[in-house]
Amino acid sequence: MGVSRGVQEVYLLRFAVESSAAAASLPPWRYDFGRQIAVDTDGQPWYRQLVDMTMGTTGPSPDGTGSTGNEEWTPDYMPDERA
Amino acid sequence: MSVLVLSEECDPTTDAVIEALVERGVEVFRADLGWFPTSLHLDADLGSSGWAGTLRAGNREITLGDLRSVFYRRPTAFTFSPDLSNQELRHARMEAKLGLGGCLWSLPEVLWVNHPARQADMYKPTQLAAGKAVGLLVPRTLVTNRPGAVLRFAREVGGPIVVKPLGYASIHEEGRRRALYTHVLTDDELADLRGVETTAHLFQQYIGDKAHGLRLTVVGGGEDSQMFAAAIHAGSAAAAVDFRADYPSLTYRVVDIPDDVAAGVRAFMRHFSISFGCFDFCVDTTGRHWLLECNSAGQFQFVEQATGLPITAALADLLVKGAP
Numbered sequence: 001m002g003v004s005r006g007v008q009e010v011y012l013l014r015f016a017v018e019s020s021a022a023a024a025s026l027p028p029w030r031y032d033f034g035r036q037i038a039v040d041t042d043g044q045p046w047y048r049q050l051v052d053m054t055m056g057t058t059g060p061s062p063d064g065t066g067s068t069g070n071e072e073w074t075p076d077y078m079p080d081e082r083a
Numbered sequence: 084m085s086v087l088v089l090s091e092e093c094d095p096t097t098d099a100v101i102e103a104l105v106e107r108g109v110e111v112f113r114a115d116l117g118w119f120p121t122s123l124h125l126d127a128d129l130g131s132s133g134w135a136g137t138l139r140a141g142n143r144e145i146t147l148g149d150l151r152s153v154f155y156r157r158p159t160a161f162t163f164s165p166d167l168s169n170q171e172l173r174h175a176r177m178e179a180k181l182g183l184g185g186c187l188w189s190l191p192e193v194l195w196v197n198h199p200a201r202q203a204d205m206y207k208p209t210q211l212a213a214g215k216a217v218g219l220l221v222p223r224t225l226v227t228n229r230p231g232a233v234l235r236f237a238r239e240v241g242g243p244i245v246v247k248p249l250g251y252a253s254i255h256e257e258g259r260r261r262a263l264y265t266h267v268l269t270d271d272e273l274a275d276l277r278g279v280e281t282t283a284h285l286f287q288q289y290i291g292d293k294a295h296g297l298r299l300t301v302v303g304g305g306e307d308s309q310m311f312a313a314a315i316h317a318g319s320a321a322a323a324v325d326f327r328a329d330y331p332s333l334t335y336r337v338v339d340i341p342d343d344v345a346a347g348v349r350a351f352m353r354h355f356s357i358s359f360g361c362f363d364f365c366v367d368t369t370g371r372h373w374l375l376e377c378n379s380a381g382q383f384q385f386v387e388q389a390t391g392l393p394i395t396a397a398l399a400d401l402l403v404k405g406a407p
Contacts, residue, residue, distance in 0.1 A: 009278050009281050010278050010281045010282060011246070011276060011277070011279045011281065011284055012246055012247075012248060012263060012278075013254060013278075014272075014278065015263065015264075015266040016253075016254055016256070016261035016262065016263055017261060017262055017264065017328075018259070018261060018262070019253060019260050019262040029093065031092040031093075033140075033141055033143070036088075036101055036111060036112075036113040036143075037097075037098035037101055037102065037113075038093060038094075038095070045098060046095065046098065047095030047098040047099055047384075050095055
């Protein structure tokens with residue numbers, strides 16, 4: 001798929017680089033409604049097995065794609081659009 | 084007494100806080116706003132003491148009147164039936180925001196960490212202005228869509244300047260995610276400013292004599308707020324400009340912060356009426372602390388893991404304590 005010309009025209013976007021953290025694959029998880037946390041395939045708290053846990057995960061994507069990593073979140077009065 | 088946690092399902096930070104709350108014997112109700120209206124249900128009736136009723140998800144239910152705190156972390160947007168038309172979707176989104184949001188906002192004596200409307204006030208230019216007003220050091224900063232203004236700013240600063248995003252720090256293109264780290268502009272990049280006119284851009288004086296970065300996590304908005312400060316030392320050139328560019332190279336050290344910086348940070352928190360904040364500073368070689376930004380729902384687990392600072396415990400204690 002070719003690059004959208006529109007994306008290239010914004011000055012700041014010239015300096016976009018490969019993300020250092022977002023590309024890392026995360027261990028499988030599922031949301032445990034009973035415990036109200038994410039658990040791994042053994043039913044253990046998922047967050048405990050993550051190394052540098054919050055560097056490579058979390059943060060709603062602003063464009064509907066997967067986890068963005070890092071500090072990706074901007075304040076919003078209840079997000080209007082589905083991330 | 085209970086705590087409402089509004090967060091997306093995949094958030095390890097929230098998970099750690101929930102475990103800490105459960106250890107403290109607190110009833111916790113966690114939901115993502117993306118569950119509303121299909122699997123998160125509101126039943127609120129306006130009585131003599133305000134809105135009373137329940138929030139329900141699955142077989143879990145919470146009484147609004149029992150809420151002591153709300154941990155508003157990083158929920159996703161409301162999710163509606165795909166059968167709705169665009170006009171219906173627009174209508175439904177607004178009704179959901181005003182209805183669910185309105186009922187929750189009105190609950191008396193509930194501590195929000197942090198209230199989304201307060202967080203919505205915290206656009207970066209607003210933060211920087213508030214930081215200056217409360218006496219914190221802020222690098223010279225320009226927001227513009229005029230290339231001529233950038234050249235003028237560069238001349239006046241007389242040293243390196245950076246460009247950085249005002250909002251999202253990444254973009255998805257060509258099927259992959261690309262990060263927008265703070266970028267020091269070269270002479271060639273300053274000579275070709277085409278594209279500045281497409282939208283607002285933020286340029287800033289680059290603090291070149293940087294000793295280290297500083298992440299200051301503040302829990303609690305009053306005079307008894309707890310401050311957890313960690314120096315972040317960059318182990319690469321990329322991390323020296325923006326520590327997010329190379330997390331594996333970073334080392335951390337627990338530090339104290341000067342009294343005047345602590346006072347400024349408390350005043351900043353009062354200005355925005357927030358109870359939690361992750362402040363990023365740049366500390367120069369003379370010890371001056373330059374405010375870069377505050378994220379009101381920032382990450383802190385990586386700092387806690389590296390330093391042992393008990394931020395999760397402090398946050399859980401704050402949520403248990405509730406409003407002053």
